[in-house]
Amino acid sequence: MSVTRPVAAQFEAYNKRDINAFIDCFSEDFRGYRMPAETPSTIGKSALREFYISNRFNNPELRAELISRTVLGNKVFDHELIHGISPTPLESIAVFEITDDFISTAWFYFP
Template identity: 45%
Template sequence: MSNMTPLQCVELQFDAYNARDLSRFLEAFAEDVQSFRLPEMTPTLTGKASYAAFYAEQRFNRPGLRAELINRIVVGNTVIDHELIHGLGGAPIETAIMFVIENGLINKVFAIPGKS
């Protein structure tokens, strides 16, 4: 169990994402974390080990990777970020990410891709 507030937890993962610091990034997540890409409700990633493999092999190895925060909303144990993700293609990718925090760690992540 972590003593982080929902905001602190999301700030930790955001800063570690931009630093491409995998071990620090994973500190923000629960062992049984699940990730979804809405509108689908089938998990795209399940468990911290899946997160570690995905971000090591498909994200943190990209030198131009960074997230630009446009807006952040905190509602109870849920934090919603509006972001531009740079470094995955030619143009930044607009997305909203909803983090649900339980016991001080990110337990569920819902990605809402922007329409291009």
């Protein structure tokens, strides 16, 4: 299985605001970090689901634009522009670690 499969699937679900398809791409014990934090901002699929329902997928202007994708071992680096959560597109780098075909950890970097 390609390490890009769960990342591409979550990206597509994100843009469709399909919470079930989105969440299906993540491991049960997922951990998400908003860098430079040393502790996770999100732990587990239920917390991830709640965050995206309450803070992202309820926004009709939300969409992500992929600038580039790079793979290094079991990590996928997406350079993105996120539209709809600020007056201008928000640039971000998301690093996804893939374990057993699911996104197990993600680190999000913003300018």
